[in-house]
Amino acid sequence: xxxTDQKPQRQTSGCGVLIGAVxxxxxxxxxxxxxxxxxxxxxxxxDEQYIDWIPFxxxxxxxxxxxxxxxxxxxxxxxxxIIGDMVRDGVFFSxxxxxxxxxxxxxxxxxxxxxxxxxxxIALIAMLIGSGIGIVSHIVRIFRKMVKM
Numbered sequence: 001x002x003x004t005d006q007k008p009q010r011q012t013s014g015c016g017v018l019i020g021a022v023x024x025x026x027x028x029x030x031x032x033x034x035x036x037x038x039x040x041x042x043x044x045x046x047d048e049q050y051i052d053w054i055p056f057x058x059x060x061x062x063x064x065x066x067x068x069x070x071x072x073x074x075x076x077x078x079x080x081x082i083i084g085d086m087v088r089d090g091v092f093f094s095x096x097x098x099x100x101x102x103x104x105x106x107x108x109x110x111x112x113x114x115x116x117x118x119x120x121x122i123a124l125i126a127m128l129i130g131s132g133i134g135i136v137s138h139i140v141r142i143f144r145k146m147v148k149m
Contacts, residue, residue: 024064028064028068032061049102057099060095063088066088079142079145082141082142086138086139089134093131103120
């Protein structure tokens with residue numbers, strides 16, 4: 001194959017990665033605040049198991065923030081960035097699996113209008129599948145990086 005036939009590699013600007021990381025960290029900090037302090041105002045939080053789940057959610061959010069910081073420092077697509085993403089997805093998978101195990105919640109206040117329990121169950125399953133695919137993808141990327149070394 002001639003050089004002119006090859007597609008050019010798409011370059012990611014450092015500014016774009018930085019802006020994306022800042023937005024991600026900001027959103028994660030908001031979620032951290034909501035989950036850590038405002039949970040008594042959620043109508044479906046009547047179960048002690050949900051309150052026991054909060055540290056796992058906090059750990060998942062903190063891991064996501066850490067992975068974004070690593071991505072900015074080490075560079076998008078770097079070995080450390082891929083490891084950080086894999087750890088983030090693994091912690092997210094674990095937290096989602098624990099939340100799925102304590103499901104269902106008391107959603108009677110909104111279940112009359114929409115099938116909330118079914119929608120939430122489908123969303124949790126989709127999150128588990130998505131994070132599982134992400135973990136496998138990161139493992140493949142790590143092996144590809146190791147083979148290129």
